[in-house]
Amino acid sequence: MIKTVAIQGVKGSFHHIVSKQFFEKSVDVIECLTFDRTVDSVITKESDAAIMALENSIAGSIIPNYALIDKHNLHIVGEHYLDIQHNLMALPDQDIKDIQEVYSHPMALLQCKEFFRGYPHIKLVEDKDTAEVAQRIQEQQLKGIAAIASVMAAEIFELDILAKSIQTIKHNETRFVIVKRKNSEVPEEDITKASIKFEADHKRGSLATILNVMSDCKLNLTKIQSMPIIETPWKYAFFVDVTFETYADFKKAKSIIDIMAINFKILGEYKNAKL
Amino acid sequence: MIKTVAIQGVKGSFHHIVSKQFFEKSVDVIECLTFDRTVDSVITKESDAAIMALENSIAGSIIPNYALIDKHNLHIVGEHYLDIQHNLMALPDQDIKDIQEVYSHPMALLQCKEFFRGYPHIKLVEDKDTAEVAQRIQEQQLKGIAAIASVMAAEIFELDILAKSIQTIKHNETRFVIVKRKNSEVPEEDITKASIKFEADHKRGSLATILNVMSDCKLNLTKIQSMPIIETPWKYAFFVDVTFETYADFKKAKSIIDIMAINFKILGEYKNAKL
Numbered sequence: 095m096i097k098t099v100a101i102q103g104v105k106g107s108f109h110h111i112v113s114k115q116f117f118e119k120s121v122d123v124i125e126c127l128t129f130d131r132t133v134d135s136v137i138t139k140e141s142d143a144a145i146m147a148l149e150n151s152i153a154g155s156i157i158p159n160y161a162l163i164d165k166h167n168l169h170i171v172g173e174h175y176l177d178i179q180h181n182l183m184a185l186p187d188q189d190i191k192d193i194q195e196v197y198s199h200p201m202a203l204l205q206c207k208e209f210f211r212g213y214p215h216i217k218l219v220e221d222k223d224t225a226e227v228a229q230r231i232q233e234q235q236l237k238g239i240a241a242i243a244s245v246m247a248a249e250i251f252e253l254d255i256l257a258k259s260i261q262t263i264k265h266n267e268t269r270f271v272i273v274k275r276k277n278s279e280v281p282e283e284d285i286t287k288a289s290i291k292f293e294a295d296h297k298r299g300s301l302a303t304i305l306n307v308m309s310d311c312k313l314n315l316t317k318i319q320s321m322p323i324i325e326t327p328w329k330y331a332f333f334v335d336v337t338f339e340t341y342a343d344f345k346k347a348k349s350i351i352d353i354m355a356i357n358f359k360i361l362g363e364y365k366n367a368k369l
Numbered sequence: 370m371i372k373t374v375a376i377q378g379v380k381g382s383f384h385h386i387v388s389k390q391f392f393e394k395s396v397d398v399i400e401c402l403t404f405d406r407t408v409d410s411v412i413t414k415e416s417d418a419a420i421m422a423l424e425n426s427i428a429g430s431i432i433p434n435y436a437l438i439d440k441h442n443l444h445i446v447g448e449h450y451l452d453i454q455h456n457l458m459a460l461p462d463q464d465i466k467d468i469q470e471v472y473s474h475p476m477a478l479l480q481c482k483e484f485f486r487g488y489p490h491i492k493l494v495e496d497k498d499t500a501e502v503a504q505r506i507q508e509q510q511l512k513g514i515a516a517i518a519s520v521m522a523a524e525i526f527e528l529d530i531l532a533k534s535i536q537t538i539k540h541n542e543t544r545f546v547i548v549k550r551k552n553s554e555v556p557e558e559d560i561t562k563a564s565i566k567f568e569a570d571h572k573r574g575s576l577a578t579i580l581n582v583m584s585d586c587k588l589n590l591t592k593i594q595s596m597p598i599i600e601t602p603w604k605y606a607f608f609v610d611v612t613f614e615t616y617a618d619f620k621k622a623k624s625i626i627d628i629m630a631i632n633f634k635i636l637g638e639y640k641n642a643k644l
Contacts, residue, residue: 154596157429158479200475200495204433220475220495301593302584305577315576317605319594321429330592 096274100124100135100144106225106247108178109145112270116145116174127222133162136275143171143274150178150201150268155319160333163273163361170289170362171280172272180206180261183228183253184240190256197221197230198242206242208262216240228253271362280364282341287316287366292355293331301332304355311347313338316368331357337366371549375399375410375419381500381522383453384420387545391420391449402497408437411550418446418549425453425476425543430594435608438548438636445564445637446555447547455481455536458503458528459515465531472496473517481517483537491515503528546637555639557616562591562641567630568606576607579630586622588613591643606632612641 096117101109104125113123124141126132135141146163149155163170180202184193195217196203196210203218210216221227227241232251240256241247248255271289294300308315313336320330338344344363352358371392376384379400388398399416401407410416421438424430438445455477459468470492471478471485478493485491496502502516507526515531516522523530546564569575583590588611595605613619619638627633 154432154594155429301590302577302580305580309577317595318576318607319429320592332593 096121096142098122098124098141098143099272100126100132100141102126102129102132102146103223104226104229106228106244106250107223108176108244108268109147109270110225111244111246112145112174112176115176116172116270116272127226129159129162133166133168133273136168136273137166139275143272144168145174145270145272148173148269148271149317150266155333157321160321163271164291164359168273168275168361169277170271170364171274172364173287173367174270174272175367176268176270178261178266178268179244179259180224180242180266181245181248181255182206182209182240182242182257182260183231183248183255185231185235185237186252186254188237188254188256191215192238193240193256194238195219196240196242197227199224202242202261205261205263205266209257209260225251273362284365285341285344285363286339287335287337288344288363289333289335289361290351290359291331291333291361292351292358294355304351307350307354308334308336308347311338311350312343313347333361371396371417373397373399373416373418374547375401375407375416377401377404377407377421378498379501379504381503381519381525382498383451383519383543384422384545385500386519386521387420387449387451390451391447391545391547402501404434404437408441408443408548411443411548412441414550418547419443420449420545420547423448423544423546424592425541430608432596435596438546439566439634443548443550443636444552445546445639446549447639448562448642449545449547450642451543451545453536453541453543454519454534455499455517455541456520456523456530457481457484457515457517457532457535458506458523458530460506460510460512461527461529463512463529463531466490467513468515468531469513470494471515471517472502474499477517477536480536480538480541484532484535500526548637559640560616560619560638561614562610562612563619563638564608564610564636565626565634566606566608566636567626567633569630579626582625582629583609583611583622586613586625587618588622608636 099113099121101113101123103109124135132144136144146159148159197219200220202224224243225247228243228247228251317335319333374388374396376388376398378384399410407419411419421434423434472494475495477499499518500522503518503522503526506514592610594608
């Protein structure tokens with residue numbers, strides 16, 4: 095049973111929204127200001143699970159989060175997709191021309207860069223979390239400062255939205271995963287997706303060989319990326335996500351890949367949330 | 370002829386070191402504080418070429434730079450590898466216990482995080498460039514502030530190195546590419562590597578099919594990553610780097626992939642710098 099979940103950010107953050115949407119019953123959230131801290135919370139058993147953004151449709155993979163999951167042998171037990179909408183918010187009774195500085199997460203600033211070209215007087219400052227800035231503005235009654243955060247953050251921290259959906263690319267989907275210390279308790283019949291990692295030697299074609307196995311076993315590849323193996327520059331591991339109709343197909347592929355690839359590891363087996 | 374090169378950062382930055390090592394003759398450098406600005410400099414013909422970090426052996430690909438090269442149809446005409454060593458530096462006659470704040474690029478801060486666990490009194494602040502902080506410390510004679518930058522930056526801006534090679538992972542190689550507006554002038558016999566992009570449809574196995582072609586044509590895959598196609602969430606393009614012995618092999622593969630893949634594009638053909 096998951097009772098306590100570590101999220102990156104404070105209440106009103108996108109990770110908080112995911113925790114509300116993913117879990118049927120309400121769970122207690124532990125607010126963490128870094129992903130390292132989020133993972134620590136799971137390892138030390140302060141939390142039963144953590145929610146981590148893993149990729150978004152604009153910038154691609156959040157590689158350090160893959161590395162954290164891999165390094166600490168965490169297990170992905172579920173995924174959730176959220177269409178992220180960024181809103182500019184500040185204390186009431188201010189106009190956008192009153193705003194001198196906007197603080198937010200670097201990813202949010204990057205995604206809203208175009209919008210701010212129209213407001214060259216505004217200084218953009220990197221901060222740890224989107225919603226935490228909204229909280230600070232309210233607590234310290236900061237005038238002339240705005241946050242970029244969710245509608246939920248504006249509601250919780252009683253800020254006015256000065257501009258809605260200010261990100262350049264309007265459809266801005268992020269994939270989050272739910273990770274635990276122990277392996278999935280997902281029943282086999284519900285498992286339709288898996289995240290795996292393996293190394294392939296430098297022999298020409300060896301990755302193609304493994305992908306052929308996946309194809310033969312009716313696995314559908316939804317993502318692949320090579321990643322440098324730390325301390326062994328330019329030797330690559332591959333992170334691959336696959337979907338499948340029946341768990342038996344994946345089981346067959348596993349047994350073959352285990353023989354053919356080097357350091358084959360399953361990061362998680364879970365229900366595909368994208369149907 | 371490349372006479373003027375746009376670099377990210379000021380003199381003493383890692384991009385500046387690459388410009389010195391890559392070009393046989395000395396070139397003029399244009400200092401840019403963002404990668405966007407670096408690319409603008411090439412597009413507007415202010416510079417003949419730009420140097421851009423593209424991946425490192427710790428964090429993997431710098432995806433936004435791939436996107437910039439792709440979006441502006443720039444051509445990769447060369448690559449260069451640099452073993453990045455981070456050093457803590459400040460005005461002379463200070464000890465590490467006198468330092469209250471360290472400013473540097475987010476990637477440098479991330480790579481040196483472990484070192485600073487031993488100095489919890491030091492506040493880490495994100496900044497735009499490693500060497501630019503060193504310059505600012507000298508120009509404004511900032512006491513109690515340190516930069517994380519190259520030995521060359523310490524020399525140029527006359528700072529003392531308080532701690533050498535403070536990054537957690539000692540071998541820390543970064544791959545830079547040299548990009549131009551126009552296609553490569555590299556003679557065919559010198560071309561031993563290429564960066565390509567293509568889309569594959571969702572049909573099971575279609576990526577495997579294309580990798581089989583590469584393997585049949587004796588291409589060696591050194592990197593692969595799927596990347597979301599902007600505005601079409603979860604439809605992926607693949608960025609692939611391949612090396613080969615003879616250009617004829619690559620030419621053959623090109624003509625086949627061009628038929629089999631969707632939106633096949635060559636980002637650059639150049640000399641493999643990793644032999």
